[in-house]
Amino acid sequence: MARMEIDGFSQLNEQFEKMLNRGNVRRIVEAGARKDVDEWRRNITDARHVRTGSMLENVRPAEYHETLGGGEQNVYPQGEDRKGVGNALKAFVINYGRGRRSRRMGDRFITRAEDKIEAAVQAAMEAEGDRILDEINR
Numbered sequence: 001m002a003r004m005e006i007d008g009f010s011q012l013n014e015q016f017e018k019m020l021n022r023g024n025v026r027r028i029v030e031a032g033a034r035k036d037v038d039e040w041r042r043n044i045t046d047a048r049h050v051r052t053g054s055m056l057e058n059v060r061p062a063e064y065h066e067t068l069g070g071g072e073q074n075v076y077p078q079g080e081d082r083k084g085v086g087n088a089l090k091a092f093v094i095n096y097g098r099g100r101r102s103r104r105m106g107d108r109f110i111t112r113a114e115d116k117i118e119a120a121v122q123a124a125m126e127a128e129g130d131r132i133l134d135e136i137n138r
Helices: 007-021 022-046 087-096 109-135
Strands: 059-061 065-067 070-072 075-077
Touching: 007 109, 022 059, 022 070, 022 109, 065 087, 075 087
Parallel strands: none
Antiparallel strands: 059 075, 065 070
């Protein structure tokens, strides 16, 4: 019976275990959430959907949740404006419109920018992962 032993793999596995502990996964997810907030705000401003500024100011990450594969944190406009209208509802209606029968169609300001935002968030998460690897390798 043949046997092969590889030392480098165990070192690599050790690095991954250090990198993917709960604290580091949370750091990576939160870095992506911060970038997502910036992109949401830029998107709202670029689409000129600012009247009172309530929706723009209240874009923030929701509570962090650990999952089996890592973690997640949703980013969306939270809270209500001074009239009691939910900011998430406003964003939804502006994006999708008011219904099929209505002629008031949404401008798709969220769905149009999804790919660009996703790429920016992914880059921010990768950058944070690289910083963590640098800290581990010191």
